[in-house]
Amino acid sequence: MKNRYLVGGPITPLLISELMTLGDDDTGTGAVSIFIGRVRDDEVEDKRVKAIEYSAYEEMAVREADGIANTVRSAFTDVRSVIIVHSLGVVRAGETSLFIMVSAGHRDHATRACRHTLEMVKEKLPVWKKELY
Template identity: 35%
Template sequence: MSEEPRDVFMLSRDSLSVQEVVNAASSSSCGAVSVFIGTTREDELDGRKVVGLEYEAYELMAQSEFRRLCADIRARWPAVLHICVHHRLGWVKVGEASVVMAISSPHRHDGLEAVQRCIGQLKAAVPIWKKEVYDTQEASWKENAECSWSEQAAQNRPAH
């Protein structure tokens, strides 16, 4: 009896549980659960230190884009069984997890590649935005380099 694939996406204002994400992706028919944990890091920019991030999302569209992302992953890696992503909203201080994802697959290779694709596409296509807050009480919105509209992506596109 084969298990049905499961896709879980949760946006939360509470601390994320790595174990909860791993449990949601685990399966006795898979030999690998590949995990990614993205944490808020203490960066320094122009003499200001990041003390935390503030996340916002367009939640309905985020759910829709996540379903599209899962379909893309399954098309590329048909052996992937479960995909689970939990992402924070609101205030996330330095050192805390902003995103936790886990993907189960029979073998590690597919899962590891799928996790890399998943985080890249999550940052590129899912409408979740972050604002860096500095020790000076200043803040600035940041775009993900993976977004097609980002300045960094434009610099990396080939000229036509």
């Protein structure tokens, strides 16, 4: 991990399993909602996407991710933790480039806050992609 929000290369199954243990000592959590975003092998002008290379304004991305996590925690009072991890560099089709995990007391805020976090990440995180064929 380059910092708590950005990781070089794909988010591996090993990293995902490690991230899933975060907060497992919080026994007030009754619901955990996870979103996993993967690179899709879209066909663009007769060419198949093999990978995506992600770049970011890293310092701003950290500030924005902090802001997103704080906003979500304020908006959904039952939420206990918000984890956001995005890839930088090359991620091949089928591999994971985005991981979001929201823990809450109950399922309603866990699922809705996870979706809200995802939409804010899409809107606010200064990340760009370049398709590799």
